[in-house]
Amino acid sequence: MTKIAILGSGMMGSALSMPLADNGHDVHLVGTHLDREIIDSVKATGYHTTLEIDMPETVQAYQLEEAEQAFDGAEIVASGVTSFATHWAADQLSKLLRPGQVFVMVAKGMEADDDGNLSILPDVLASRLPDDLRESVPVNAIVGPSIAGELAARRHTCVMFAGRDQAALDRLTETFAGPYYHVWTSTDIIGSEICAALKNCYALGSGFGDGVINRDGVDPDYRWRNFNYEAALISQGVIESRQFVELLGGRPETAEGLATAGDTYVTAKGGRNVRVGRLLGAGMRFQEAWEQLDHITLEGAEAIKQIGGALPTLTERGLIGEQDMPLLRHLYDVITEKRELDMPWKTFFGGQRPYLPPEAVSLKGAKA
């Protein structure tokens, strides 16, 4: 039996309790200041108010001010804190982590500096830890298609645990993996995190598909939807993800399967990113759409701003060509309201071979 402390009792942090508790481990779930009601409810009745599921009886819930007690003696520490609070999580963990613990996080995203240098969030978090912890606590990440509520409902879920230290990954795997939680490991944490961050961007874009036919006045019950559109964006997303992985020194094969096709599939199935994509596709400006959604946190929009915003600098530095990443560039222009939605189809998939418009075809002989 291993003792595990989880910081953050949102959907995914809490869902990780299920395979751990079912494996017989001692799970201490610590809410952030935003999770106060969830923790109150779990303490009182075991019911998780946002997952809408009963937590396993052995899971012990703690408010943030009880974190030190909850973390005491933990061998493994997990963070379910959202990507927007990565700096906050690092500050908390700087006080709570102990040398020798193994750490794993679920937040996905990237941060860009002014030169367009992109950092994955596990590295951002690690860089903010005190030196002794940074050297002694391996930082790992969970990626792959995993809707928290489905994991909490004990549905089959296949994920990748990524990190730089295989021994730490093996320790995590033997603790987390079980009959419905299927775990693979990858030492390509760079490639894994890039794909995880980008899939939110492309899933947001896939929402345009439904939006544009709403804008065009197509009856919501009309038989023919816009899946061809969505599929094309998802496909281009896979291509751009792979190129990004190569650019930042990850392994191209990381961009196959779970990290791209699979994770974009579940993300495109619903959630906030797709909802804002739908509103943008229907012709709304981003600020307007964001207001309509009550300023909810949008990981996809933030990732588009961070990663898409770095593209011009990366292009100036000659690291990518002007024709590279056309979809992410367009998503950036739409999100930042620099340009209206006008999908650059012809630039996809490496660009179309030039072809003559129909009216020119009959003149072909004359032109030659």
Next chain:
Amino acid sequence: MTKIAILGSGMMGSALSMPLADNGHDVHLVGTHLDREIIDSVKATGYHTTLEIDMPETVQAYQLEEAEQAFDGAEIVASGVTSFATHWAADQLSKLLRPGQVFVMVAKGMEADDDGNLSILPDVLASRLPDDLRESVPVNAIVGPSIAGELAARRHTCVMFAGRDQAALDRLTETFAGPYYHVWTSTDIIGSEICAALKNCYALGSGFGDGVINRDGVDPDYRWRNFNYEAALISQGVIESRQFVELLGGRPETAEGLATAGDTYVTAKGGRNVRVGRLLGAGMRFQEAWEQLDHITLEGAEAIKQIGGALPTLTERGLIGEQDMPLLRHLYDVITEKRELDMPWKTFFGGQRPYLPPEAVSLKGAKA
């Protein structure tokens, strides 16, 4: 203006009329013996009874017995005939094609011989043409995420035209491509067709996700579905497709994007393959499910039988390892009723690293 004859006025054959007619071409649409009512209706009112859409006024409809007249002088010939009737289509085309025409088909699938040798349908069709036609008419294929009704509704659609002759592909592109029909070309027809055939197999499998939670009595309105399950199968499908492309001499990069992630996405969005997958996931035997669906033609089930059935021979011949293609092997076992559905999760993604079950973890020290 180019004259194009289309054999088969089912959904996809007919949908191809839209970009062609909108480009100003002269489209002659010929029904098979199964399309009699559709052609009668298009002739009478322009209404296509299965697409439920009005055809462009310039499209001329023909019954099968008028095919010779319809084909006379066509520069380009397309076939929308289903994969199950590929031999029939070849027989018809043997009479109708003329040297110098460019041919393109939409049927997807593969045929296996007794040694497990797999042939793509364009090659099966070409092999049944008279020698002079086989040498003078390039056979091409359309692949990629394209729901026929959406194309017919003039929705943005990105596809790949694949063939061995770039000049023929360019001729097709300049004829078909337009403002909403976005065309790329690939000379890797082998890889393109393999992915197109396999995506039907994996999309069928993705239907299990919904089926198994129905079997388990989960309320159809319950918030947490089984998308993690579906995403994992789609991801493993991408991995197996790529390996298959390499095995049969295609280019691995063909298995990225449109041909796998994109095409599986639209196929998993609905249709017959997913419906039978759902019934199988819910615990029905294949024959029972097929009966419930009134013995509809199931391209996915047929592809699983043909390609999955070749796997043991390919393994015996040492061309693939026993651990390769575990998902396709299991789909074959389920479809042929050799085994009940019991997803071999641990064999996915190259196989999980061995890990100790929880009860063994505490004995680790003692064991070492």
